[in-house]
Amino acid sequence: MRVVNLSKAVALTATLVWAAGCSTTSTTTDAAGAAGAGGDTPASGVSTYGVSGGRIDATTVTAEDLKQLRRVFYFDFDKAVVHQEDLADLEAHARYLSQNPSAAVRLEGHADERGTREYNMALGERRARAVERLLVVNGAGDAQVESISFGEEKPAVLGHSPDAWSKNRRVELIYQSK
């Protein structure tokens, strides 16, 4: 069941990313395919980490490895689809959680200020749950992850620009215990 979910998520993400004609090394990612709102453009500096897939392939994720992993994951406007370039890091977090059963994370989902507050609460929830699903299908235990949405109530960046918005549409992965 879970595996099916994962493959769906991956397939969806891949389709989305593919349709938008982007690559993981590009900083402009799916901007080309984003229509209308302009809110679908990721912030500069968001997707420029260049995750080294090689290192994360190590079977054991150590506490030291954990420091290298991203903890904030960004989303497109009104979407709750995990970006393909985030999958490797999330899989590594999942592996760490499965290897450390006493570790626990809180997934805080957020939205940008556009649109209504309660809809944005639901959107933040969906984003957190999308990340939660990825962690669980990759080995994290149900009890190790908790999703919570703050909607647009706790922006990371103040401001009313597409750049600020793209930094606020996010899920923050916060270790409650390691």
Next chain:
Amino acid sequence: MVRIRQLLTALTLLLLAQLAQAELMVEVTQGVEAPTPVAVVPFGNETGSALAEDLARVVDQDLERSGFFATMARENMLSFPTKREDLYFRDWRVSNMDYVVIGRIESSPAGQLSVGFELYDVLREQRLLAEQVSATASSLRDAAHYIADRVFEQLTGLKGAFATKIVYVTAERLGDGKQRYRLQLADWDGARAQTILESSQPIMSPAWSMDGSKLAYVSFETGRPAIYVQYLASGKRERIQSFPGLNGAPAWSPDGNRLALVLSRDGNPEIYLLDLTTRQLQRLTQHYAIDTEPAWAPDGRSLIFTSDRGGQPQIYRLGLEDRTLERLTFDGNYNARGRLTQDGRFLAMVHRSRGGGNDFDIAVQDLKTGRLDIITRSGMAESPSIAPNGSVVIYATQEGTRGVLAASSLDGRVQFRMPVERGDVREPAWSPYLR
């Protein structure tokens, strides 16, 4: 020394609290094209002691802030009649006034106050209203709002909503990443604001019970969202719902017995009905899309809600008896947070038109004809709430980097802003008529 420092800290906090509670003001930014000229003459005070409120001033402001009237400045008045025998229509005709309001305040037995007021048609030299209102020293402002309601109704044919209240949320950055959130209760015009809840965590979605005695809201004070019900008179409250995940968007049924709300306890945001007597929970929606922002039809037989089941947020109506589902909005690519007028005919919502870029405005749809009108030009409007007389929508928007409240008549002809000196103001909710 330590004690002095504590005292100083306490004083500073007190001072800050005072500043933070600076009141909202109402400014009409656009009124009707030919507002009706009306003079509200200072009321006579025959009580023998000073009064805390200038009643005529409050009546004058209410009428002027409705956008339908142009009131006369006191310094231009040729006389200050307080009784019929002192009123010379000629004085008001030469001042181009169509109507004049006079009144007087007297002491009545049992320490009460009695306010008499009269409304005159200057051109016809006719009395249109004459009433006595009893009040106490502390309820003079309520008496003034009542008088404004009576005058407004007599002259416009619309029921007044000046004697109503609003609640809203304020957020203030305290530095070091901390915030202070407050739930505020005030007169419709922002006066007499008082804090009814204060928290370091977000407060959201305040909703009035139809009898005006209680509020439901979402508070994150435990670190997670939970729904609370607070009694306004006592300040007592109760935590109603705190499942894992979302607990949001509470909405009282018109009979006050049920609360519609949003929970994600089954994995996805869905709308539920909570029976407040039996505490039984009934799930109303079953869809993998987001379903949220329920609001009741005034007859209690259906709910409207926001859903993105069609790919984008749109507003739907769910019949509670036959479970029929109907999509209500088709114009635009984002329609959410609908609110219905008390007659059920008009739907106010947050709207983004196709090709509207990032502009979110308040739109009103006539459910009978299907016609949709965008009534604001805010670009960042949200949280519409309709006055109980169905003539004004209050909403939240942005001015510069700050959240402020604004309002518009339902037809968009009259526009108001409600500036406040500091902090962010958001999520206004207009009370029902209060007894």
